[in-house]
Amino acid sequence: MKKIATKIVSIYFFIHLLTVFSSDFGQKSFAQGQAELEQENVDVNKTNEFELISKPPIKTNAQINPLPTLTVSQDEEVDFSETISFNRLTFREIPNELAPTIPNEAFGNYVKAGFGNYITPYFEGFYSRDLNENNRFGVFAHHLSSMNGVVDGQNSGYGNTNVLLFSEHTKERFTFSSSINYNLERVHYYGYNPKNRLDFEIPNKRDIRQTYQRLETKFNLTSLPQTDEFGDSSADKLAYKVSVGFNLFDARDNISEWQIPVLGEISYSISDKSKIRVETELHQTQQNSSFINADNQTVKLTNNRTLASFASSYNCSTENLTLNIGAGMAYSSDSLLENSTGSKLFFYPNIDFSYQLSKDKLWILGEISGGVKPQFLRMLTVQNPFLASVQPLSHTFSQIDANFGVQAKINNNLKANAELGFAMYDNMPFFAPSVADSSQFGLLYDKVNVFRLGVSSSYQKNNLSARLSANYFGYSLTDLEIAHHRPNFQTSLSVGYTFIEKLKTELTLQQLFGIKTQNPVSQTIYDLNAINDLSISVSYKFTERISAFANGYNLIGQNYQRFVYYPNNGITVIVGGKYIF
Secondary structure (H helix, E strand, O other), rough: HHHHHHHHHHHHHHHHHHHHHHHHHHHHHHHHHHHHHHHOOOOOHHHOOOOOOOOOOOOOOHHHHOOOOOOOOOOOOOOHHHHHOOOOOOOOOOOOOOOOOOOOOOOEEEEEEEEEOOOEEEEEEEEEEEEOOOOOEEEEEEEEEEEOOOOOOOOOOEEEEEEEEEEEOOOOEEEEEEEEEEEEOOOOOEEEEEEEOOOOOOOOOOOOOEEEEEEEEEEEEEEEEEEEEEOOOOOEEEEEEEEEEEEEEEEOOOOEEEEEEEEEEEEEEEOOOOEEEEEEEEEEEEOOOEEEEEOOOOOEEEEEEEEEEEEEEEEOOOEEEEEEEEEEEEOOHHHHHHHHHHOOOEEEEEEEEEEEEEEEEEEEEEEEEEEEEEEOOHHHHHHOOEOOOOOOOOOOOEEEEEEEEEEEEEEOOEEEEEEEEEEEEHHHHHEEEOOOOOOOOEEEEEEEEEEEEEEEEEEEOOEEEEEEEEEEEEEEEOOOOOOOOOOOOOEEEEEEEEEEOOOOEEEEEEEEEEEEEOOOOOOOOEEOOOOEEEEEEEEHHHHHHHOEEEEEEEOOOOEEEEEEEEOOOOOOEEEEEEEOO
């Protein structure tokens, strides 16, 4: 992988330099157009509906949504149950995509560092520079590791490092952006259970260590809204985006994967209140693995996978109603999905609406969607790093994913909403204990109907802010007996308070209930204890540039198991500082 990665990095920098020089040359030719852009004060992250830079790979626990919509969209890899990522070390932010969130320029360049128990160093840094008004580049680095863990010291240590390079180049009619992200993650299979072994000996940490290397590149070309001499952009009817990437994944036991995602979207405004949109995606993937057979011969396995989709829709709006109606089709070469559904071609709806019942007070929302959601080792191992090396892979088809809700603005301080959802999935994946090794997990697939009921509210007044959410999930399975490691109930409460302008604090309680799994040999069903995770974050600003922070996690001290046999670290405290420059 090192040779391939080196070539990719070299190509990335060549393209980066080429676009910088071409933009500088174009600056002289399009001075008038750039003056108009300056007048518009274009922010490429705000003027376009597309994400120009990858959003964080895995969301923080405070942002967890247990049932993501399984539609093919914007090259977001499957996060089939984000609550699965209820991390051992809550401070660790595993991304849904690997690239971390690019900090807002308003916060400036900064470095941030801290240290905690379990021998936990933490570092984060961001630097961005504008070469001129149309060219920007930057780097973001993040590291978090714990030398020790709750099980046998270093046998449950952990480390995660991200380095992201990005650039944005704005021309008169389009923006070209690129990013390359390298992720190194080290974990240990510390879920060994002495009760399952007659001659149990504590394993050497090297024997149970797993190292993941992930490399993601992305190049985006996005149109910019055009204006006439009066600054009116209503005449600009056509918008587009093209995104091309190349991703690599490498793990021990000669496991590797490469993927080429190509995405395109184009929209045409029929009038001020209506437009048509066409979206297309292509994911070409290859997984490679090898093993030694009974004759002591090395057997190499290669699995090529293709996923393509096409969707079109019509969007319109009136004073109180916004409506999007369309449909899509997808092709998947996965044999597992074909065996489950009897087809390689899939059709799905794409409908959503919002209706304002009372002006700025009450809304009704609805969505009926579907699609094929891609799944790759690169991201499955992010969601569960204790996954066994060789896995049967299948994309997931959502026949229908319907959600209906009500949102209410009770007053200027209080908002609330309720939502009801129903979804039908073919080959929905579950993490189940491995038959060969209880410290690892395998993937099981099933045809599943999911019912969801959720409520949430938020309150903000003066120095106080609070958020509360609760979700219930019901699973109707076909072949499996239980929904492995998926919760039936989840709650989250977050309260923030600013004592003075310089001192801020936030307290968060997250709970998961009804998590079950099953021993593949004895068929014993395990009901995991409820998860109660309390965390606190305190920050104090000494000056405009210097601040200190203290974060505490799992303050209840519960060594809960998000995955069976894998207890979470106990009370974890990290203190440090931040410098803005």
